[in-house]
Amino acid sequence: MPLTDTAIRAAKPTNKPFKLTDGDGMYLLINPSGGRYWRMNYRFGGTRKTLALGVYPDVPLKLARERRDEARQLLARGVDPGEYRKATKDMDESRTENSFESVAREWLAKFTPKWTEGHASKITRRLELDIFPWLGAKAVDEITAKDVLSVLRRIEERGVIETVHRAKQNIGQVIRYAIATGRAENDPTAALLGALPPIVQKHHATIIDPAAIAELLRAVDGYQGSYVSRAALRLAPLLFVRPGELRHMEWCEVNTESATWTIPPEKMKMRERHIVPLSSQAIAILEDLRPMTGSGRYVFPGERAADRPMSENTVNAALR
Incomplete structure (x- = not known):
């Protein structure tokens, strides 16, 4: 059964560590010293791994579940949540400022006021779901055509070819903005000409007679x-x-x-x-x-x- 705050507060430490499970790999580890730690077990590449989700009560049950769900979303997209967190955490301040995600967020802040809410939402969601997990932590001036193609191939596997081309366009827009602001020197998306399957044109019904x-x-x-x-x-x-x-x-x-x-x-x-x-x-x-x-x-x-x-x-x- 899923955990409740009442059950967590009622649980008392014993002379051995024990777990209170919540589901989908998440559990609360209670140590003899009284420390309560949120953990999540998962498998990636055939290997069993554990992800730390925080310490109770600083991280309440609801927040722990949100972090678990975020990790599961990364797994569903083929991303190791532990490695993703490590890559994000290990970036120093200068690298963070020049990371693809940081530059993309800056680009969004600059241009979204000129877009409709729906258009801005689509681009932001595409970046957050399909691009940031793989390119977000990379320095924008270190991203190669191979890096971009790897991201686009993941999207292509879903069969959404139009989204592939739109993602390539958005990546190029962010990197060209980085070039214009002195944080990159070349746009690797330009080298991908002919590397993506073409969009099958679908014409709207019309009368031409x-x-x-x-x-x-x-x-x-x-x-x-x-x-x-x-x-x-x-x-x-x-x-x-x-x-x-x-x-x-x-x-x-x-x-x-x-x-x-x-x-x-x-x-x-x-x-x-x-x-x-x-x-x-x-x-x-x-x-x-x-x-x-x-x-x-x-x-x-x-x-x-x-x-x-x-x-x-x-x-x-x-x-x-």
Whole structure:
């Protein structure tokens, strides 16, 4: 059974060391002297090893379990948690400042304010899960093409080829930032040209026959569903913006006098203001819709909650 704080406090030292097991290799070792030490047994490369997780009560049960789970995640990715900890701990201060992870964290801090939250989260997660365990502790100026390729091959084994290429891109971005800031001299990712399997291009469904496009537009004009959905369908081909940007359109962003729709930086992937010109047809659609939704925030509010934008599936359902 898993341990509880009550059981730990109730356990008394004996004349011999003994263990209180918690599961997944973790246990609390209680010595005759009264010392209580968190340990985790694991196997790596066919060898049984033990990892120290801290001393109770300085490290409570919850934190010990978190450290165990982190170690198990490293094992699942083929990393020896003991060696990873040693490599991280043994770096001196100067090496730490110039380690790949340190430079990458600095690069992230500099550029994430310009990215959307989702984009920043994806890159950070990719670095933390797929790159830092193997390259994080290395000095950025000592990383070789072989080191990078080894990391990328691990990702390739999962069959996620697009992630392989994105990881290579992120590694190169970090190292080029290190070069620009005087902490490295060359980018080893440049030597990997042709070493990775190509991404199989998947094209989005589209209509390329002009007659079929005309048929779709006529179908939109004849749509019998929600009036707001119909307006969104009619406006989409006039603006050429992403569906998410369209459904988050706000009345305060629209200026029919200057015939512009100004999308603020926080809504754009690259965190830069984007101005969309409005044709006379687009303005006519908006002015026709204004009496219905103009008193609210969103041009295309949700059907169930006017204070939220239209669902991302609404237009797709209308098209189907």
